[in-house]
Amino acid sequence: MNLNRRSFLGLAGLTAAVAVTGCSTSGGGTAGSKAGAAGGPLKMPTYVPFAGPTPDLPGNAQGLDPGFLKFPASPVKSVKAVPGDGSTITGLTYYDGPIVPQMSGNAFWQEVNKRLGVTFNLDTGNDEGYPTKFNTIVAGGEIKDFMWVAPNQGLTKIAQLAEAKFVDLTPFVSGDAVKEYPNLANFQEMTWQAAVMNGKIWGVPVPYSFFGQVYAGNKKSWDSVDGFTAKTPDELIEKFKQLTDAKAGRWALEPAYVNAVAQFNQIFRGVNTWKLEGGKLTHMFETQEYVSAIEMAIKAFQAGVFYPDPKITDIASKVAQGTVAAQVLSGAGWVGVPNQPGYGTAWEMTTFIPFGHDGGKGVHNLARGSVGFTGISNKNDEKKTKMLLKVLDYLAAPFGSEEWFFLNYGVAGTQHKMEKGAPVKTKEGETQLAFSNQLKFMTQSPEFLYYPGMDETTKAIHTAQQQLLEISQPSPILGHYSETNIDKGQSLTSKVYEYIEDAVTGRRPLTDFKSVVEEWKSGGGDKIRKEFEESIAKAG
Template sequence: MGAAGAAGIAVAGGAALTGCGSGAGTGGGAAASEKVKLPTFVAAKVPKPDLPGNEQGLDAGYLRYPKNLVPEKGEKPGDGKPISVLTETFTTMPPAMNRNAHWQELNKRVGSEINMTIVNGLGEESVYRSKFNALIAGGDLPDLMWFPPNQGLKNVPQLLEAKFHDLTPYLSGDAVKEYPNLANIPPYAWKTAVVNGRIAGYAVPYGRMGQVYVANEDFWKPVGGLEFDSAQDFFDKAKDLLDTKRRKWVLEPAYANHVLQFAMWHGIHNGWAEQDGKLTYMYETDAYLAGLEFAVKCEKAGLFYPDPNLRTTLEKLGGGFLGVHVQSFPGFLNDANMYDWPMKTIVPFAAEKGMDPSWLLGYGSVGYTAISKNVPKKRIKTLLKVLDYMSAPMGTETRLFLNNGIEGTHWERNKEGDVILTKKGNAEALTTRQPIDFFGNAPQSLYLPGKADLTRSIHATEVELLKLGKANAATGHFSDTDASKGASALTELQDGIKDIVSGRKPISSYRKEMLPKWRRQAGDKIRREYERAIEKGK
C-alpha cells in the first residue's frame, strides 16, 4: 500500500489485516462460550462521524479525516517495565525498534517498552503456530500472546486454564468501564474471546463484514450495470459480456469462492446452523449444492478465466478484462483505496423469485490477546490499560498516532486535510501498525482519503449487506477437532469442489463421495463437539 493508504483506510481501525480470514463460513474455532456476562458496550465519545455506525457491525464512515480529535491524556498506561508480546504480520516486517521512530515513540507514549516478537506469516500461517507452540513448550511465555482465530491451535481451553489469567473479573459486565476503549468493542467481538465460561483474553476488534463479490462497474455497463433480478439474469448478462477474442472473461478462477457467493443467492446459512439442538454445516445444504450446480453451468459456458493460477486478478479487473472476483471486506477496502477503477460490491440477490438471499457475517474479531500467568496479578490492570490505549478509536489523537506515526516525520496533511504517509511513514508506520493491530486495535471504521463518494457508496452497501447478514451458530464455541483437523478436511473438500467445477469429476460425486469423506474425517466429530458446547452454554 502506497502513500495514499495513510491514516488507516479504516480496516480494523488501522492496517488491512488481510492475512487472517474474516471468519465467514468457518467453524468459529477460537472460542467456547458458556454462561458469562459479556463486557458492557459503551460507545466511545469521539467526533460524530459523517456516516453513522452501530454495535451490530455497521462501520462509521468519515468523508474527511475528523477534526477536533479527542486529545491524548497526559498519564501513561505503562508502569515503566518492559512488556513482551507475541504477534504476527502478513506484510513487510517493520524496522527493528532501534531503527524505528514510530516504535520508539510508541514506547514513550505508553510508558513501557513494547518488546514485540513478530512472526511473519506471509505465505504460510503455520509459522505462527510453530512459534506459539515452541514458546508454550519452553514455558518462558511473553506477557501478552495473540490467539489467532484460524491457525489450528490445539487444546486451547486446557492451555488457557493452565498458562493464562482469567480476565472475567476485570472485563465482565460493567467492570470493563474502567477501560473506556475496551468498552467500545462490540459484544459480537467479545463473544469470540469467551472460553469455557470465562473471558480468556482481550477481543481484538475487526470488521464484521465477511467476503464480498467485487465487480468493475464499467465492465458491466453494456448490460445495464450491476442490477440482477435472478441467477439466470446474471448468467445471461455475463454471457453477453464474454469475449474471448478480446481476452475478456467474467469470473476469476477461484471456484470455491464463487460457489459460496452463488449459494448466498439461494439463502445458504453461515457455517453451522442450529435447529432443536442439532447442527447442520452449510456445505451439507441444498443451497450449497445449488451454488455448485450454477458454478458448473458458468464453467461450461466459459465464464471463468481459463488459467486457474491467475496472479493478476486486480490488474485484469482494472483493465476491463475480468468482471468480478471474491475478496475479504478489508481487502476490498484496501484495494478501493489503492486503485482508481470503479469497484463495487454486488449485494446478494434472490437466485429465483420468492427466495431469500443471505450474506455471511465475519467473526467481528481477529482473535484475542491473553495475559500470561507469568505476569503477576497486580500487573494485569496495567496491561489492560495498555491494551485500552491500543484500542483508541478513530477520532482520537491516539488513533492518529497509532495508525500513522509522528506528524512531519511519518505523515503530513494535504490541502483537503487528509492524512498522507511520507516515504518514512510507509517504511516505518505502515509496517509497524499491522503487528500492533493484531494484538490491540480499534473497531473498524470507513475512511478512504480523497474518496468521499466511494466511502458513501461502501457505507450504503454495508447497510444492505447487514440486512441479509447471517451469523455462525458455532461462533463463540470451541471444537478441538475443528482447531486441529477442520481446516485440512475443509481444504480437501474444497479441492474436490474445484474438480467438479472444472469438469474433472461429476456433480454426483459431491454428495456420494466428498461430503461423506469430510464427515468421517472431521465433520461429524466437529458437529458433536459444537452441539455439546452449545448445550452446555444454555
C-alpha cells in the same frame, strides 16, 4: 484501513498444535455459557460507542462501519493518563512486512514507549513461522506478557493453553467492568466472542471486518449490463455471458470456483457453514442449497464465463482493467479496494448484494468480526494485569482519537506532515511506522471507512454494508469451541473443496458429492458437529 489485509489473508493457512501440560479442559464456551467468573452466566462486555468526532455516516453495534468524508479536524483524547508503569512488556505478535528499524534507531518506537509508559520488547512471526515460534515459546514455559492467538483455523488446543497459562479476564472486562477501559468497551459483542472459551473471556480481541466474502466488480463493466444484480440465477448467468468475450479477452468472473459456489449459496439462502435447529447442527455440505450453488457454478463454467487460467496471480489488476468483471474478496479486502493505486480515476467498484433465487431476498454470511485475540500471561498479578489491559486499551484507540492518530501517523514534522487537512507520511515515517503494524496484531481500532477525496465511494460502500447487514446471518457456532474443528477442520474442508473444483470444471460428476460428504462426516465432520452441539447445549 487497519491491519495489513494481505497478511491476514495468509493466516488461513496457519495450522499448529500447542503442547500444554498440567491442565485439563473440554468442550467449549460461548457468550451464554454457565461458567462465568462467579459461576453464573457470562456477561459479555458492555458496548459503549466511542464519543468522539461524529462520523458523516454512522456505524452501529451490528458491524456497520462509521464513515468519514473528511479527516477529523480535532481528534479527541480517548486515554486519560499514561497507561504503563515504566516496565518492559514482552509479546509475541504477527508481522509480515518490511524490516522494522530497531528501537535504538526508531524514533517512533521510542515515542510509543514514552507515551504508553512501557518498553515494548516484541517477538514476531509470519505466515509460515508463527505456529513454530508460538509452540516453541509455549513448550519452553516462558509465556510472554502478550501472546497473539490466531483465529480458529490456526493454533490448536487453545482452550487448554488458556486455562493453564492465560489470565481469566472475565472479572476485568465482563459486563460494566469493561468501562474501566473505554476503548475496549467500544468493541462490539461479536468481536469479543473470539476470546470466549469455556464460559470465560481469555483475552482481548483484535477487531476486524464483520463482513464475509463479497463479489466486488468493475462498475463500468456491470453498468453495461444494467448492474451487478438479477432476479433469478439464470438471469445472472445470462449477464455473465454478455460480459464474456474470449476473443476480445474479457470474462465475467475470476476462476475461483469454490468462492463462486459460496456466493451462489447465498442466492439460495444457504447456511453460514452451519445451521442450528433444536440444538442440532447441519453443515452446509449437507444442504440442498449448497448443491444448488454447485449446480449454478457448473452452468457458469459450461458457459465459459470464468477467466481461463485458474493459476492467475494478478486478478485485482484484471478487474481494474475490465478484463475480468468481478472477483471475490474478504469483507476487509473489499473495503480496502479504494486504497489501491488508480482507484477513482482509472476505475470504480460495484458490490454484489445477493438476491433470492425465488424472487425473495438472498442472505449474506457474516465473518467473525475479529482476527484472533491477545492473551495475557498469568504470571502477572492483578495490578500488572490491569496495567497491561490499559496498554491494550490505548492500542485500541478508535479513528478520530489522538491516540489513533499518533499510532498510525506518529509525530508531526517527523513521521508525517499535514497536507490539505489530512496527514501524509514522510519517508522516515513510512519506515518507522511499520512498528505500528506489529502492535495492531495485539489489538487495534474497530473498522471504519475513510477514503480521502472519494465521498461518493465512501457513501456507496456504506450503503452496500447496510444492504448486506439487512440480509446478514452470523454463524451459529461463533463463541463455541471444537478441538477437532481446529485440529482437522481445515484439512477436511479442503478435501471437499478439491472435489468442488473438479465438479465445477467437469472432471468429476456431481453425483459423487454425496460420497464426498460421507467421507467428510466419517473423517471428523460428525465429531466436530458433536463437539459444537455439546458447547451449544452448555450455553443453555
